[in-house]
Amino acid sequence: IVSHFLRRRIPHRLFITSFQGTVLYPYLGIYSKRKIVREFPLEYFSHKVKADLIIMTDDGTQGDKVLEAFKHNRDNIVFIPNGVQVSNYTQDIDINSKIMNIISKSKYTFVTASRLVVWKRIDRSIVVFKHFLTLEPNSHLIIIGDGPEKQSIEDMIDRYSLRDSITLTGFLDHKRTIQIIKHASMLFSFCDYSNMTNSIQEAAYLNIPVATINDGSTDSILNEENSVKANISQDFAQEIASEIILFFRNPDRKTNSNGNIFTWDERMDRISYEIKKRLPQTKCGNSKDNSY
Structure with missing residues (x-):
């Protein structure tokens, strides 16, 4: 809810959501419109917000199926292993x-x-x-x-x-x-x-x-x-x-x-790359605003 409000109030900014895996896969197909709000894991509401970039840690929790269930744009999704801290x-x-x-x-x-x-x-x-x-x-x-x-x-x-x-x-x-x-x-x-x-x-x-x-x-x-x-x-x-x-x-x-095996530094480099390539570009091909 807060994220949705901020996105409406601050337009023309790259909006990113990041998930360290997911807890929702076991719940897919269980919930219906009759379920009351307090029965949903909090992560459910994060997926209701559409983002320019969704980073899902590939940790074996079936994040791909969860994101598919919420009908996110596949072009905005990046799966990255957690990375080992050498x-x-x-x-x-x-x-x-x-x-x-x-x-x-x-x-x-x-x-x-x-x-x-x-x-x-x-x-x-x-x-x-x-x-x-x-x-x-x-x-x-x-x-x-x-x-x-x-x-x-x-x-x-x-x-x-x-x-x-x-x-x-x-x-x-x-x-x-x-x-x-x-x-x-x-x-x-x-x-x-x-x-x-x-x-x-x-x-x-x-x-x-x-x-x-x-x-x-x-x-x-x-x-x-x-x-x-x-x-x-x-x-x-x-x-x-x-x-x-x-x-x-x-x-x-x-x-x-x-x-x-991904290292933590490789994970950070990949995230940085995915963010930069989505930043608004000027006619010269440089980012208008490199803050993110």
Whole structure:
């Protein structure tokens, strides 16, 4: 509402909206005219405003489908990966001694790094790990993050009697999360909707292999040399656990593929470029007003 008011009051200015991913995809098709306003996520109202440039972070939350549902002009939309902050990867940060002890004593250490919400499907990671554990008992799963699904995840761990083989760290800051991923054998990501998440980009940048769903969303950065993928099926967990074993036992595997990962500086350069090319031009081809 405020944005709409400002646009009407300040004409002839470039109007930009930016979204760090979206929370709306699960709601598409649910809402109707009968729903009252307070039931809509606040992001809904941001999409009601038409902008000259819409920057949507390509983080696996299906922003393309959300923007399509709101009928935004495709020429005004730019999808840009979040970008990794290179300085965070070169620093050595102390990790909890318990976690480091787990990593050092385990033959294989797996990690998930996300908010504990339903669509992240941490339950799939637990089931995959349960199958893997029957093949390689000296293994451990570290679940980083907090959220509304924490209790149900803990209940699942107890139900499968995996308390000694799975550790929940709770919330960790980004630098400590990166340190754990850096020391892990593999990252798990089995989300609904899409899997081009920040943690997958970070793992790929660190040359840590990834196990994920073969949904096409990660094809630009993950291939058979740095990942294990499987289609969702009745035997998904058992199938991908077996594929992970084969992956680790392959002496020719390579994980050095971080050349396709956006850095934060590259993200800023791309945003700057997209803004500048939309600024009003003079007859000489220079911007009338370079403030933005």
